[in-house]
Amino acid sequence: xxxxxxxxxxxxxxxxxxxxxxxxxxxxxxxxxxxxxxxxxxxxxxxxxxxxxxxxxxxxxxxxxxxxxxxxxxxxxxxxxxxxxxxxxxxxxxxxxxxxxxxxxxxxxxxxxxxxxxxxxxxxxxxxxxxxxxxxxxxxxxxxxxxxxxxxxxxxxxxxxxxxxxxxxxxxxxxxxxxxxxxxxxxxxxxxxxxxxxxxxxxxxxxxxxxxxxxxxxxxxxxxxxxxxxxxxxxxxxxxxxxxxxxxxxxxxxxxxxxxxxxxxxxxxxxxxxxxxxxxxxxxxxxxxxxxxxxxxxxxxxxxxxxxxxxxxxxxxxxxxxx
Numbered sequence: 541x542x543x544x545x546x547x548x549x550x551x552x553x554x555x556x557x558x559x560x561x562x563x564x565x566x567x568x569x570x571x572x573x574x575x576x577x578x579x580x581x582x583x584x585x586x587x588x589x590x591x592x593x594x595x596x597x598x599x600x601x602x603x604x605x606x607x608x609x610x611x612x613x614x615x616x617x618x619x620x621x622x623x624x625x626x627x628x629x630x631x632x633x634x635x636x637x638x639x640x641x642x643x644x645x646x647x648x649x650x651x652x653x654x655x656x657x658x659x660x661x662x663x664x665x666x667x668x669x670x671x672x673x674x675x676x677x678x679x680x681x682x683x684x685x686x687x688x689x690x691x692x693x694x695x696x697x698x699x700x701x702x703x704x705x706x707x708x709x710x711x712x713x714x715x716x717x718x719x720x721x722x723x724x725x726x727x728x729x730x731x732x733x734x735x736x737x738x739x740x741x742x743x744x745x746x747x748x749x750x751x752x753x754x755x756x757x758x759x760x761x762x763x764x765x766x767x768x769x770x771x772x773x774x775x776x777x778x779x780x781x782x783x784x785x786x787x788x789x790x791x792x793x794x795x796x797x798x799x800x801x802x803x804x805x806x807x808x809x810x811x812x813x814x815x816x817x818x819x820x821x822x823x824x825x826x827x828x829x830x831x832x833x834x835x836x837x838x839x840x841x842x843x844x845x846x847x848x849x850x851x852x853x854x855x856x857x858x859x860x861x862x863x
Contacts, residue, residue, distance in 0.1 A: 541585030542836045546817035547745025549695050549718055551617055551663070555811055555836040557588035559749060559820035563603055564596025570824075571603065577826050578607045582614060584833045590721075590747065590820045592621035592668055593649055594629070598656035605657030618657070619664035619719075619747075621699055622649045629863060630701035631669035641667055641674070643683035650687055664719055665693035670700055672710040681716050695719055697747075702863065703728065703856050705735040712738045719745035724816065726809050727753050727788060727854040736815040748810050748819045752803060756785040759793060759802035778861045788854060795848055807835035809849050 543552045558581050563574040578589075589607065591600040601620055608616050624631065624640035631640060650665060665684065674680055684696050697719035700708045711717050712735065720739060724731045728750070739746050752758050754776060763786055767773045777785065789802075796802050810819050823829045841849075856862070 541833060543587075544814075544817050546588075546617075546747075547719060547739065548743040549664075549745055551745075553588040553617055553818045554586045555818060556586060556807070556833050557590060557747070557818040557820040558586055559822045560589060560591040560600045560604060561595045562822040562824045564600040573826075574603055574824060575606065577823055577829050578603065579610065580826050581823065581829045581833065582607065582611055582616065584829065586829075586833060587615060588617045588619070588747075588818045588820070590619045590749075592623070592666075593653050593656070594621065594623045594668060598653065601653055601656035605659055608657070608659060617663045618659065619666065619697065620653050620657075620662055621666040621668035622646055622653075624667075624669045629669060630704075630858070631671050633671065633673070635669075635671065637674040637677040637680050640669060640671075641680045643679050646680065646683045647687060650692055654692065661691055662693040664695045664697050666697035666699045666719075666721060668699055670698040670708060670711065672707050675710055675714060675716070685716075695745075697721060697745075699749075701858065702750075703730075703858050705731040705733075709734055709738055712742055712744050715742065717744060719747060719817075721747040721749055721820075723750040724748040724810060724813070725751050725753050726757060726792070726806055726849050726852055728856075729850065729853040730855055732813070736813065740815050745817045746815050748813075748816045751806055751810055751819050751821050753785070756789050757792075757802060757806040759789055759796075761786050761789060772863070776861060776863060781861060788852070792849075792852060795845065797842075797845065801831070803831065804835045804838065805841065805845075805849075807832060808838060808841045809846065811836065812840055812846055 542555045546553045591604050625645045626639050695718035699721040705722050708720050722731050796805055821832050
């Protein structure tokens with residue numbers, strides 16, 4: 541495992557981190573399997589773990605707390621997210637700070653998340669949704685700074701809406717946040733236009749989420765792909781999105797070099813961007829942990845392949861199913 545500095549935090553974080561949504565918010569989760577996979581990641585050098593209260597109403601946070609306590613001799617960086625008060629994901633232009641993150645709500649959920657984990661503090665605390673317009677109401681940031689000063693967490697972050705990297709530029713440039721989490725992958729390359737340069741300029745750490753485009757970039761989706769009735773992917777992969785996603789993935793398959801898988805190619809494409817501090821793929825099984833972490837050891841992709849992959853950029857706009 542290789543490590544990178546996460547912006548102004550100065551933390552040396554593993555290039556492959558761990559996204560913990562699937563351990564509570566997707567069907568088929570198994571706590572015993574989840575803990576085995578998490579521990580295997582630690583053993584292989586992963587030290588950055590990302591969760592949220594919204595992942596099973598604190599269930600995923602509880603698993604993270606268990607993991608930290610099981611590894612007292614290792615520094616594991618912990619990040620979690622405060623849910624919006626209106627419990628609406630993603631945010632929308634008409635939502636105010638009062639609707640989503642009034643100060644009393646922020647403090648309530650920071651303390652609730654600490655109770656879920658049994659930890660004294662988190663390393664990183666995010667707003668789980670974000671609108672740049674909320675900077676005009678400074679009560680939210682002031683409350684976060686107050687709780688940070690109390691030692692309840694050590695850095696402030698924002699998690700950006702799907703396909704809206706522009707909606708965090710003011711926050712990055714304000715100097716008030718330490719980290720930003722954004723979708724960045726072979727298809728979603730638009731953070732390179734403005735967001736990543738701003739993060740470099742202001743030394744804001746970047747956490748890349750959704751590296752496999754919700755599964756599309758694993759190359760395993762087909763037009764016949766189906767999920768259990770209560771799985772959120774049924775509402776995301778509506779027919780029009782499933783068809784387009786399969787077509788885009790199929791167009792990439794001829795580019796995968798011999799001896800490499802599409803998920804490895806997807807991760808190594810992201811690692812070619814030096815502004816990214818860590819990637820947080822969801823990993824519920826040990827085999828996924830091992831294969832994903834191996835992408836860090838493998839090093840950069842060939843420049844010619846990177847140039848070809850850049851041609852597969854897919855600019856999308858949020859719609860009613862994009863969540």
